[in-house]
Amino acid sequence: MNKSTIAAVISSLILSASLAAPTLAAEVNFPHLETIGSSNIVVEADMADVNVEVIIKAETAQAAKKQSDIAVAKFIARLQKAGVSRKLIQSANINLQPQYHYEKGQLNKLIGYSANRRVSVTVNDLSELNSILDSALEQGINRINHIALKSSKEAQYIKQARLAAIKDAQQKAAELAAGFGEDLNGVWHIRYFDQRPVQPIMMRMSAESDNYNVAKSYQQGQVTIQDRVEVTFRLK
The missing domain is CATH 3.30.70.2970 (Protein of unknown function (DUF541), domain 2)
Incomplete structure (x- = not known):
């Protein structure tokens, strides 16, 4: 590949990047509001x-x-x-x-x-x-x-946490928009990643040690299930 060909390729790449950037910016060039909905559920371990x-x-x-x-x-x-x-x-x-x-x-x-x-x-x-x-x-x-x-009902609690996070994002968006005298005009973008329940590690020990009490180490254990969703709302 000669120098003139290389220069032409570089110029084409630069031109493509410059054209793509305004297009991407134009997609979010409207009044909007971003919120993060979160939830935290603590359940008894069974x-x-x-x-x-x-x-x-x-x-x-x-x-x-x-x-x-x-x-x-x-x-x-x-x-x-x-x-x-x-x-x-x-x-x-x-x-x-x-x-x-x-x-x-x-x-x-x-x-x-x-x-x-x-x-x-x-x-x-x-x-x-x-x-x-x-x-x-x-x-x-x-x-x-x-x-x-x-928890044996992990799937149920995960769904409950997800719905709570969605509701939290919606409530925050509605309150923020109302506080600034604006109205929501639907959802433009949702960003979500699956969350894993926080499973507490109750003990780590060797049977050779005399300094532990097995019975007390796992009583009244709890599992924390969290979720999070990021939402971008359009404003009227």
Whole structure:
């Protein structure tokens, strides 16, 4: 491509940009009012997602894997015996790593292997949470990573929050327009992004620690559901 051709292309791009800018500006070149509608709903939690983990250290990789697999299998079997559906239980793949002793000036010495597996359980009845945690610890699970509280009526509350945010945007727009002696003339633009409920993380602890109280950690839990919508109204 020669210099004259390049110059022609650049000139064409500049001309296109200059023509497009006024057109875009003309689209919003009218009296308008922008509002942001928001909502915040706090509901009681009635279920939870629990994530636990077993961490095993042994002299051989086979022994570490075997012990971690047994702990997970026993925990799942106990959950199913207690009436928890297998669909509500997810067991992650194993993570197996060699363990070394490091000493300055010497070669690293292999001292064993560490194996860990995680299990996630959806608890539909919050009153069963404590017994599930106890079962995990009794079957060899030695770490409770977190407990996220949820609501079984999440979809219903999300819709409720969205409608509340829309109503808030409309009310603000009507009050602002009236305050300045103007009238609304319909909606010109709506900007919206899906929101996710704020699920509180109730605890993060190790079963090796003595400084925790399981029973008190998940009582009276609440979930916050928020929504937001940005609206541009035309003014008459």
